[in-house]
Amino acid sequence: MITIPYLTAVSTYFSYGLLFAFGQLRDYSRRIFDWWSTNNLHGYAPICLAHEDFYIRRLYHRIQDCFGRPISSAPDAWVDVVERRTTKSTRCLNLGSYNYLGFGSYDEYCTPLVIDSLKKFSPSTCSSRVDAGTTSVHAELEECVAKYVGKPAAIVTGMGYATNSAIIPVLIGKGGLIISDSLNHTSIVNGARGSGATIRVFQHNTPAHLERVLKEQIAEGQPRTHRPWKKIIVVVEGIYSMEGEICQLPEIVSICKKYKAYVYLDEAHSIGAIGKTGRGVCELLGVDTADVDIMMGTFTKSFGSCGGYIAGSKDLIQYLKYHCPAHLYATSISTPSAQQIISAIKVILGEDGSNRGAQKLARIRENSNFFRAELQKMGFEVLGDNDSPVMPIMLYNPAKIPAFSRECLRENVAVVVVGFPATPLLLARARICISASHSREDLIKALQVISKAGDLTGIKYFPAAPKKQEEVKDTIKLD
Amino acid sequence: MYVRALPTTDVNRNTEWFTYPGVWTTYILILFFSWLLVLSVFHCSPGMAWTIVHLAHFTVTYHSFHWKKGTPFGDDQGIYNRLTWWEQIDNGKQLTRNRKFLTVVPIVLYLIASHTTDYQHPMLFLNTLAVFVMVVAKFPHMHKVRIFGINGDQ
Numbered sequence: 001m002i003t004i005p006y007l008t009a010v011s012t013y014f015s016y017g018l019l020f021a022f023g024q025l026r027d028y029s030r031r032i033f034d035w036w037s038t039n040n041l042h043g044y045a046p047i048c049l050a051h052e053d054f055y056i057r058r059l060y061h062r063i064q065d066c067f068g069r070p071i072s073s074a075p076d077a078w079v080d081v082v083e084r085r086t087t088k089s090t091r092c093l094n095l096g097s098y099n100y101l102g103f104g105s106y107d108e109y110c111t112p113l114v115i116d117s118l119k120k121f122s123p124s125t126c127s128s129r130v131d132a133g134t135t136s137v138h139a140e141l142e143e144c145v146a147k148y149v150g151k152p153a154a155i156v157t158g159m160g161y162a163t164n165s166a167i168i169p170v171l172i173g174k175g176g177l178i179i180s181d182s183l184n185h186t187s188i189v190n191g192a193r194g195s196g197a198t199i200r201v202f203q204h205n206t207p208a209h210l211e212r213v214l215k216e217q218i219a220e221g222q223p224r225t226h227r228p229w230k231k232i233i234v235v236v237e238g239i240y241s242m243e244g245e246i247c248q249l250p251e252i253v254s255i256c257k258k259y260k261a262y263v264y265l266d267e268a269h270s271i272g273a274i275g276k277t278g279r280g281v282c283e284l285l286g287v288d289t290a291d292v293d294i295m296m297g298t299f300t301k302s303f304g305s306c307g308g309y310i311a312g313s314k315d316l317i318q319y320l321k322y323h324c325p326a327h328l329y330a331t332s333i334s335t336p337s338a339q340q341i342i343s344a345i346k347v348i349l350g351e352d353g354s355n356r357g358a359q360k361l362a363r364i365r366e367n368s369n370f371f372r373a374e375l376q377k378m379g380f381e382v383l384g385d386n387d388s389p390v391m392p393i394m395l396y397n398p399a400k401i402p403a404f405s406r407e408c409l410r411e412n413v414a415v416v417v418v419g420f421p422a423t424p425l426l427l428a429r430a431r432i433c434i435s436a437s438h439s440r441e442d443l444i445k446a447l448q449v450i451s452k453a454g455d456l457t458g459i460k461y462f463p464a465a466p467k468k469q470e471e472v473k474d475t476i477k478l479d
Numbered sequence: 480m481y482v483r484a485l486p487t488t489d490v491n492r493n494t495e496w497f498t499y500p501g502v503w504t505t506y507i508l509i510l511f512f513s514w515l516l517v518l519s520v521f522h523c524s525p526g527m528a529w530t531i532v533h534l535a536h537f538t539v540t541y542h543s544f545h546w547k548k549g550t551p552f553g554d555d556q557g558i559y560n561r562l563t564w565w566e567q568i569d570n571g572k573q574l575t576r577n578r579k580f581l582t583v584v585p586i587v588l589y590l591i592a593s594h595t596t597d598y599q600h601p602m603l604f605l606n607t608l609a610v611f612v613m614v615v616a617k618f619p620h621m622h623k624v625r626i627f628g629i630n631g632d633q
Contacts, residue, residue: 001485002483003481003483004482005480010501013501014509016496051547052550052551053553054551055552182486182490203486203488420492421554425492
């Protein structure tokens with residue numbers, strides 16, 4: 001639930017209106033100038049229509065130095081951010097990488113094993129899984145992932161985004177219904193659109209609205225013929241990456257059981273980051289993994305590798321292995337990356353002989369809760385539930401997006417800011433991702449820098465919590 | 480002072496910004512400030528200024544709501560390429576609160592403009608023509624209708 005001061009909402013609309021008006025003016029003048037000059041198209045059609053990339057040309061390009069900043073070191077707690085058009089780089093505190101458990105840089109257990117597997121196998125398997133791309137490491141990885149997540153079997157693909165967009169069309173087709181949360185990631189939206197099924201959206205994280213949509217759709221049936229739906233899949237995410245909110249899984253699972261719909265849970269951000277042993281949102285909220293039909297996740301966030309997985313029943317995984325294009329045609333996940341995932345899982349579960357995994361999990365939980373509490377005390381509007389390592393700080397006005405980002409970079413703190421198409425128009429934010437490799441001093445420095453940048457840009461929308469009254473030793477009591 | 484922003488179920492990013500709180504107020508404030516601007520720049524009578532605002536409002540909103548089709552984003556794969564903004568809002572559902580508000584605003588502007596110019600001739604004709612075209616374009620029966628193929632697809 002986002003609470004906006006009314007004046008901020010009105011001023012944000014004004015600002016966007018102004019930016020839009022200026023953009024249109026410049027487009028018109030550009031069109032008039034181009035009328036006079038000859039075009040070099042030679043009869044070919046233009047690649048995109050002028051109004052299709054209006055947003056990119058007139059709004060995104062104005063502040064494009066805040067996005068896509070190149071880095072030249074591993075994405076650890078401190079990272080080398082390169083100054084554009086030079087070879088100079090500055091060491092900045094990294095608050096933007098999804099490095100939840102600190103596996104993003106050299107790890108004393110994982111990296112030697114990865115280098116060994118790099119020497120034994122090669123960086124790429126040069127083949128798809130069904131041809132010659134399955135090594136013993138791949139088989140071990142799938143077993144390991146299935147055991148870790150708590151399902152009978154798992155299938156692993158080489159890219160996290162492609163996992164969603166290639167698997168959903170295989171699971172459901174025309175005549176089926178996909179009900180997805182309104183804030184689902186683009187990969188799910190693309191997979192759903194590519195499947196040909198009918199898509200309905202329910203209000204973000206509101207089980208009551210999901211129930212209403214399910215009831216309506218089951219009663220109405222397919223769009224024109226009104227025949228019953230062949231299959232209904234409800235797609236939700238574990239942690240929503242733009243809000244930091246944790247899904248209300250128990251209620252959603254009980255509603256889906258009542259109406260006999262399948263549940264597809266995308267744990268890209270929550271696997272490895274929440275839950276007592278890092279097993280994700282099911283462990284955190286006490287949901288039995290047998291109730292969630294399809295569990296999907298990626299290895300890019302907490303495991304420091306690449307790729308994605310789908311875990312489910314043996315029949316489901318067998319079916320996917322015969323039908324999923326990401327398994328049949330795409331190159332399999334690179335063997336050293338697979339080894340990194342196996343070693344990371346072993347560290348998390350403590351099977352490498354130390355308790356570093358448990359320490360990491362405890363540290364990320366402490367860090368997230370400490371950081372969120374401190375930010376809220378300073379008066380920032382921070383979204384997200386407790387225990388979630390993703391915390392967006394609301395900015396709202398479009399001018400504050402580059403101001404906050406550049407001010408933080410000046411003080412050597414690298415933050416990620418997100419604005420319009422990725423978030424609703426009003427709700428631009430700076431998204432902070434806390435890692436287990438951040439130490440307490442790092443967090444305190446980050447808090448100081450963010451507080452200063454927040455004062456300069458005016459984003460402390462809530463009143464700050466009053467400081468505790470200091471006891472003054474020599475007051476004279478007047479009777 | 481604070482207002483709650485509930486996330487919408489509208490997936491079309493071209494129109495979902497209209498469902499958040501504060502849009503109606505901003506729209507009315509923009510009209511009011513543009514009236515003040517016209518008054519200060521042109522030194523005309525208040526009635527003339529309201530007529531200018533009404534006609535400019537007609538031009539801008541007709542072009543952006545009922546003429547431009549599609550969305551300014553390339554990555555929604557062109558599914559809205561045949562629909563104008565008016566046909567896209569609220570997912571095509573007719574007679575919602577937003578649509579009723581947007582229909583009432585040009586009518587109120589017309590009433591203010593004609594009243595402050597004392598219903599005198601050239602202004603009254605132009606204002607009436609503008610409001611007639613505006614209101615007819617917003618009727619539920621005109622959803623996806625292209626008269627004589629004007630603004631139709633190639």
